[in-house]
Amino acid sequence: MTDLAIILLALFGVWTGWRVFRVDSMVRASFALMLSFIATAGIGLLLSAPYIGVATVFMMAVEMLVMAIFMVMFMMNPAGLNPMSMVHQHRLSIGAGVVAFAGLGAAVLLSDLPDSPVAPGTDVVAQLGFELLGPSMLIFETAGVTLLATMLGAVILSSRQGRFGMADHGSRPPGLEPGGAPAGRRPEKGGGHGHGHGGHGGHGDGGHGRASDDHGGEHRGHMSDGDHEGHAGYSPDGAMGAPGPEHGATHRTPAKSEHGGEHRTAHGPGHAPQDQKAADAPQEDAAPNADPHAHHRKGTGHDGDDT
Amino acid sequence: MSVLLAAGVLVALALGIWLGAWFDRLAPALEGGRAAGPMAPLRDWAALLIRDQAETEAPDRMNRLLAPAWYLALAAIGLSVVPVAEGLALWHSPVGIVVWGSCEALIVITVFLHGWSPNAPFPLIGAYRYAAIGLPVMLPSMFVLIAAALPAESLSLIAIVDSQRDSWNLVRQPLGLPLFLVVGLTLTLRGPLDFAGGVDIAGGTSAEESGAGLFLWQVARLATLVAFSALAAAVFLGGPLGPLLPGPVWLALKTALVMALTVLAGRLIARTTPSRMLHVLWVWLLPLSFAHLAVSGMVAL
Amino acid sequence: MDALLIIAAWTGLAALAAWGMQRQAGATAPLAAPFLGGGTPDTHAWQRYHFRPYTMALVFIAFEMEMMFMYPWAVVFVREGAKALAEMGMFLGILSVGLLYGWREGIFRWQ
Amino acid sequence: MTLIIVLLAASALFGIGLYGALSQQSFVMLMMGLELMLNGALLAIIGFWSRGLGGMPEGQLLAIIVMAVMAIEMAIGFALVVALYRKRQADVTEAIGTLKR
Structure with missing residues (x-):
C-alpha cells in the first residue's frame, strides 16, 4: 500500500519534473518544478521523515515563487503566448540525461542496497535537534556563515541602489550589436x-x-x-x-x-x-x-x- | 471515525465562513455605517452565483479555474492539524506548525497564480505586490509559531495546546497574537495587508472575476480566515481547553473571537503603500519577532 | 499515509467544487478586454516585468533557510537549555549581520 | 523494494535535471535544471536515510544541507543573472561569450 503510494508520487514527481522543460508558460514551469518537489515531500512523509518532507514544501514553495518572479523578469516571453524554443546542444543534453539515468538506475538495480529502516516511534525531529546542537554544531554554524556570505553576495551583486546612489549611474548598457545603439533601458533620456x-x-x-x-x-x-x-x-x-x-x-x-x-x-x-x-x-x-x-x-x- | 471528524471539520468550516462573512458586514456599523443581518451574506452569494462568469482574453484557464480551489483546500488542510478536542485532531501531525507554514507559503503562491491567470494588468499588479509582501510576512509568522513550540518541546499542535494547561500562551508570550494577526491579515487578504485586492487597483487579483469565480474566491478567503483563527486560538488561547463546556465548543468560541479581532484589525488599521509596508515588515516587525522569540525562550527555560 | 489521504481528499474536493461550479461564459470583445479604467490595452499583460524588490527576494530565500534549522532546535530547546540559546543566538546573530548590511544598502525599498 | 523505487525516481529526476541544465539557453531555465538535479539528490538522501541507514540523524542533516545548497544556488545564481543583465543585457548563455571585460 505504501509502496503503491510511493510509486504514484514518484511518477507524479518525474512527470512534473519533465513538464518543467516542456510547458510554454514560464510561470507554469516554475510551479511544475514546485509540484515535483511536493512529490518528493510526499515520499518523505511516507518514509517516516515528516519534518524534512513538510519543510521541503515550505522551502520550495517560497523558492519557486521567487523563481517564477525572476522568470517574468528575465524571459522574453514569460507566458509562452507564442511558442519558442530556447535550447542548445539538444541531442547532447538528451543523451547526457539518458546516460545519467541509465547509469544511476543500473547502479541502483545492481548494487546490494542496505536494509535497515527507521525504527517506528522514533522522534526524528528531536533527534535532528540534538544532532544540530551537539555533534554537528560546527556544520550548523558554518551553514550560518555560508548563508551570511550568500546574503552579502546577493546584495552586492544585485542591488541597484546603494548607499552612494544608483549602481549604474551614468553608465550606458552596451549595444545589441557592436557599435549599435544602447540596448534596453537608457540611463537618462532616450x-x-x-x-x-x-x-x-x-x-x-x-x-x-x-x-x-x-x-x-x-x-x-x-x-x-x-x-x-x-x-x-x-x-x-x-x-x-x-x-x-x-x-x-x-x-x-x-x-x-x-x-x-x-x-x-x-x-x-x-x-x-x-x-x-x-x-x-x-x-x-x-x-x-x-x-x-x-x-x-x-x-x-x-x-x-x-x- | 476520521470520516466523521472530517465531515465535522467541513461543517465547522462552512459555518465559520458564514460567520466571517457576517462579521464583515457588521463591521461598517463601527464607522457609523449600516450593519447587515445574518442573512445578508447568503443573499449576496446567491446574487453572485446566478451571474455569468466572464472570460478574459487568452487567460491561463486551468489556473484561473483552480486558484480558488487551491486556496480553499489549503485552508482546509491548515484547519485539519488544529486539535478540535484535547488530543484529537483530524491529522495528528508531529510537525503541525510546519504544515501550517507550508500552507502559508502555498497560499501566497495561490494568490499569485490567481492574479497571474486572467492575463490582465490590474490582477497582475496585485499579484506582484502581494508576492513582495507575502514573502517577508512569513518570517514573523514562523518566529511566532516557533516561540509557541518552545515550551511544548514539540512542533505538534496537540502538544502546544497541551502545554497551555497552566497558562495560555497569550499570557506567557503577549507579543505573539498581535504579530500573528499581521500574518492573518495577509493570508486572508484584508485591510492594511490586502495588497492583492484592494480598491486602489480596482479589486486587484479579482478585478476580472465575476459570478461563481468571485464567489469561490470570497469563500476561500473566509475559509482561510476560519483556519487561521482556529490555529491562532489553538496556539495562543489554549484551543479546546476550558472549564465546563466541551472542548470543541471552547475552540469554536475562541475561533470566533479571533475572527472578530482579525476583521476589526483589518477595518481599523490604516493602509500604506507596499514599499513602505515592506520596510515596516523587515525593519520593525522582524526585529520585534526576534525579541519575542528571545523573551519566550528565556521564559520557557 | 493518513496525512496524504487527508491532503488528497481536501484538494480533490475543492478542485471538484471549483470545476463544477464555474462556467466561463464566452464573453464578447468589450467584456473580455481587461479592465483598465476606460483605457484599452495595447499589449498582453504577461510581459517582462520589473519586480522592484528583487534583491529583497534573494536575501529572503537565503535568510529563510534559517527556519529549517530553527524548527528542530525548538523541539530540543528546553532539554538543552542555555547551550541551545547560545548556539541559536550566535546563528541568528550571524544572519542578522546580513540583514543589517542589506538594510544599509537599501534593499527593503523598491529598487 | 521501496528503496529501489525511490532511488530509480531520484535518478530519473537527476537525468531530467541534467538534460535541462545542459540544454536550456536561458539562465533561469538552466537553474531549474540544477534544482531538479538537487531534487533527485534530496529524494535519494531521504530514501537512504529512511530505509538504509536506520534513521541516522546525520541523514536528515544532509537533507537540510542540500536544501541550503538550493537556496544558496538560487540567491547567488539570480544575483549573478541580475548583475550580468545590468552589465551586458544578457539573459541567455550565448550572450555572454566570455566573462572577460
Missing part, C-alpha cells in the same frame, strides 16, 4: 522621451510637465514655426524615429528666444487637432498614435520606469 514628445508635440501639454528641459524647449521652438514643418512631429514615424536634437535644432526659428510665450500661443487654438485635420487630414487619420490618451499613458509609464 527613446521613451522621444516617443512621448511625438504625442504631445501635437496635443497640448499632456507630457510637457515631465519632459526634460532641453527637449521641451526644442520642441516648442520647432512647433512654433508654422504649419507645414510642424507635421514632421505629427506623423508617428517622425515622432518616434527622429530624435529631438537635430530636428529641433534645424527648425529653431526666431521663436526660440521667446519660446515660453510662443509655445503657449502656438499650442493654442491654431494647433488644435481639429485644425490639423483640416490642413492635413490623411496623415492625421493614418496615425494611430494620435490618440492623446495613448500617448499620455505611454509617457507616464516611462517616467514611472525611470524614477
